[in-house]
Amino acid sequence: MSTVSNIPEKTIExxxxxxxTLLACHKDGITHIFSHVLAGMHGITAVQVxxxxxxxxxxxxxxxxxxxxxxxxxxxxxxDSEQAVGIAVIGMGHLGQxxxxxxxxxxxxxxxxxxxDVDPTKVGCTIxxxxxxxxxxxxxxxxxxxxxxxxxxxPSRVAPSLVVPIINAGIKGVLNFTSAPLNFPKGxxxxxxxxxxxxxxxxxFVKENDENNT
Amino acid sequence: MSTVSNIPEKTIExxxxxxxTLLACHKDGITHIFSHVLAGMHGITAVQVxxxxxxxxxxxxxxxxxxxxxxxxxxxxxxDSEQAVGIAVIGMGHLGQxxxxxxxxxxxxxxxxxxxDVDPTKVGCTIxxxxxxxxxxxxxxxxxxxxxxxxxxxPSRVAPSLVVPIINAGIKGVLNFTSAPLNFPKGxxxxxxxxxxxxxxxxxFVKENDENNT
Numbered sequence: 001m002s003t004v005s006n007i008p009e010k011t012i013e014x015x016x017x018x019x020x021t022l023l024a025c026h027k028d029g030i031t032h033i034f035s036h037v038l039a040g041m042h043g044i045t046a047v048q049v050x051x052x053x054x055x056x057x058x059x060x061x062x063x064x065x066x067x068x069x070x071x072x073x074x075x076x077x078x079x080d081s082e083q084a085v086g087i088a089v090i091g092m093g094h095l096g097q098x099x100x101x102x103x104x105x106x107x108x109x110x111x112x113x114x115x116x117d118v119d120p121t122k123v124g125c126t127i128x129x130x131x132x133x134x135x136x137x138x139x140x141x142x143x144x145x146x147x148x149x150x151x152x153x154x155p156s157r158v159a160p161s162l163v164v165p166i167i168n169a170g171i172k173g174v175l176n177f178t179s180a181p182l183n184f185p186k187g188x189x190x191x192x193x194x195x196x197x198x199x200x201x202x203x204x205f206v207k208e209n210d211e212n213n214t
Numbered sequence: 215m216s217t218v219s220n221i222p223e224k225t226i227e228x229x230x231x232x233x234x235t236l237l238a239c240h241k242d243g244i245t246h247i248f249s250h251v252l253a254g255m256h257g258i259t260a261v262q263v264x265x266x267x268x269x270x271x272x273x274x275x276x277x278x279x280x281x282x283x284x285x286x287x288x289x290x291x292x293x294d295s296e297q298a299v300g301i302a303v304i305g306m307g308h309l310g311q312x313x314x315x316x317x318x319x320x321x322x323x324x325x326x327x328x329x330x331d332v333d334p335t336k337v338g339c340t341i342x343x344x345x346x347x348x349x350x351x352x353x354x355x356x357x358x359x360x361x362x363x364x365x366x367x368x369p370s371r372v373a374p375s376l377v378v379p380i381i382n383a384g385i386k387g388v389l390n391f392t393s394a395p396l397n398f399p400k401g402x403x404x405x406x407x408x409x410x411x412x413x414x415x416x417x418x419f420v421k422e423n424d425e426n427n428t
């Protein structure tokens with residue numbers, strides 16, 4: 001992923017993860033948390049946690065640990081946009097529906113607001129509480145609903161044909177779940193996120209572990 | 215992810231991606247491919263492709279480019295196990311079903327062979343062509359079916375309770391799709407792969423791009 005920020009990608013990922021843990025702590029009535037406790041919950045070192053929070057300029061009362069509520073607010077200010085961010089899903093098959101249901105149930109600032117497909121049994125319907133439009137209406141609907149990000153969960157063979165409509169509609173962020181690697185011009189943040197790659201990677205390191213233990 | 219291999223994680227990910235592209239090329243009757251063409255299809259530099267292939271000891275006839283079939287075989291030898299690898303899905307909701315369908319349709323060496331759930335409407339059924347067992351039978355079925363990897367697609371609140379059964383059953387690789395970060399002892403390869411984290415990351419860099427352009 002090409003970025004212009006000074007905060008490393010991995011730190012951004014961890015901030016998102018810390019926030020979910022902190023929100024769960026807050027819900028359970030926990031007001032303060034030490035860096036080593038937060039670290040332990042994520043299987044990393046306290047040094048890593050402190051380094052990440054230092055990078056975003058957060059410092060804590062070390063006697064009581066981090067103030068959970070204040071730290072959540074601090075991470076919100078880093079990660080979240082001031083306006084709500086509208087997301088569309090392209091491809092409302094099993095995977096698209098699962099992602100929509102999973103994601104919109106979390107009550108986050110990011111929200112999936114529309115779906116696109118070409119299947120006549122889906123177009124015009126409400127699926128997982130969001131309207132499904134024909135892909136022909138993509139540019140129009142993106143403009144009307146102020147959608148700035150898309151999730152691609154179409155069949156892989158269709159994915160390359162989506163690049164031009166996505167550029168033309170002025171989309172700024174793309175999360176691509178298909179096996180087709182997609183390239184976008186600068187100015188569009190994109191991330192290929194193929195399940196197969198990650199599963200093959202885990203399988204490879206399992207094999208390596210086995211070979212090193214025999 | 216903790217690893218013992220000399221090949222970096224990112225190279226392994228790219229090898230998996232190259233292989234899918236090469237398989238598609240092979241299917242289309244393409245016999246040779248230049249590093250810069252393969253690189254262009256993945257939005258990276260030819261230097262990166264050459265570096266990755268050098269790391270695994272592959273060199274090519276530069277006049278005609280890489281031999282597609284030979285390179286596929288070479289990557290197979292790096293990534294694949296000799297035996298078939300059995301995978302189980304824990305949590306057969308929308309996401310679990312979508313992953314199973316998506317993954318098993320690809321004809322890979324890795325195959326999802328069993329599902330586990332606690333929902334009485336699912337246990338005992340065949341879903342997406344695989345049998346669904348009760349989580350109580352986990353250890354027994356894993357042994358019988360020689361399952362070595364699991365995909366966790368349960369509700370996040372359930373995920374921490376799965377760690378002990380996974381360890382006890384002798385599972386060697388874990389791909390965790392929930393929002394609950396899970397820690398496993400050394401010897402178990404695990405990867406947290408939360409959609410929310412990646413989507414929040416893309417949203418952050420979209421916001422950064424915007425701020426740098428205004």
